[in-house]
Amino acid sequence: MSNITVAVLAPNGYADDLGKKGTTSDITFYNLKKGGATITFIEPTRYPEKLSSLFYAITLADRVVLVVDEINATFGETVLMLQCAGKANGYIIFKNYLTPDQIAPLIKGTVLEHYEVIENDPLGLREKLLDAASRMTAHQKVKEGGGNGAVPIDHHFNVKGVGVVVLGCVTHGxxxxxxxxxVLPTTKTAQIRSIQKHEDDAEIAVAGDRVGLALKGxxxxxxxxxxxxxxxxxxKCSATVTGKAQLVKYWPAPLKEDMVIYLGHWMQFVPSRITKVSSGGDWRMPELTFTLEKDLVYPSGARVVLNYLEGGKLRVVGTLTLP
Known part of the structure; x- marks a missing residue:
């Protein structure tokens, strides 16, 4: 079985025609399964009110479906988030008589430049993604030799007769x-009692799989x-991080000490304060040190999205690369 996770950036409910609705919170999951191929669709239910909702949906995704029905500040912010998250594999659907020519200047030089333009046909999109997932199955055995793994938790709860269950996606390994x-950033350890993938029991999960894990301990x-x-x-995890930043081209001014920036990585959206800025002559590419309200969990070379919630219509600041 192979899985593709798709962020559906569209009016809420668009994914009702793509899969069966599952877990709902500030992000909503939809599941589609056919044979050995599975698709997980995610909608950012609370966006644009909550920028974190958009970030979570995008950070989990392998691919993106972007429905463009209006060119406005929300569209611009979504483009910046996709660019900062590095999501280069996606599809664009136009509605309300909009055309590719109208957004071409706005996406020039971004990851969206290479998205495939497709018709507004949910059934066709379902089949397209299922076909892609089926073709991935042949590569699944290769992933099974991928080393140690990680699962950021997006939901957790008790199930009667089972115990503690967490939901998440395997990021690697x-x-x-x-x-x-x-269980980072705590000192606790948990043992996996069982693994489910789209309601089927499994012995193993690899990068890209959407899993439910029953835990002991x-x-x-x-x-x-x-x-x-x-x-x-x-x-690793730390409450202080330093890295090289790259600000989006629309960001109007240098970042300053004491600004509160939200660091987005995996399923974390953590408030942090800038404690040191070293611009090195280019204020759009400074070295920044942050002190966080709680530990950030990340691997070496992690790409973090910087967000400034007091930024009005421009809340996506740029990226931070950690050593």
Whole structure:
């Protein structure tokens, strides 16, 4: 079985025609399964009110479906978030008589320049994605040798007769039934009692899989969204991080010490304060040091999205690369 996770950036409910509705919070999941191919669709239910809703939907995705029905500030912010998150694989659907020529100047030089323009045909889109997932199945065995894995938690709850269950997507590597995993940023360890992928039991999950994990050794009060289950020693956590930033071209002024910026990485959207700025002559590419309200969990070389919630119509600041 192979899975593709797709961010559906469209009017809420658009994905009702793509899959069966599942978990709903500030992001809504829809599931589609045919044979050995599965698709997970995610809608940012609370966006544009909550920028974190857009970030979460995008950060989880392998591919993007962007429905353009109006050219406005929300469209511009979505383009910037996709660019900062590096989501280069996607499709654009036009509505309300909009055309590719109308957005071409706005997406020039961004990842969206290479998105495929497709018709507004949910059934056709379903078949297109299922076909892509089916073709990926042949590569699944290769992924199974991918080393230690990590699963950022997006939801967690108790199930009667089962115990603690967490939902998440495998970011890289492999996890297996009975593995003992660190629960970062805590000092706790949890053992995987069972793995489910789209309601089917499994012995193993690999990068790209959407999983439900029944855990032993932790309680739901020990967990939170953004915590990471991992057996990968390269994944670390810290309440102070320093990295090289690159600001979006529309950002109007240099970042300054004491500004509160939200760092987006995996399922984390953490408020942090800039404690040091070293511009090195180019204020759009400064080195920044942040002190966070809680530990950030990340691997070496992580790409973090910078967000400024007091920014009005421009809330996406840029990216930060961590050593």
């Amino acid at each position: 492999v996890i297996k039934k009975h593995d003992s995993l660190k 932790v309680e739901t009060e020990d967990l939170d969204r953004g915590y990471v289950l991992t057996n990968d020693p390269a994944v």
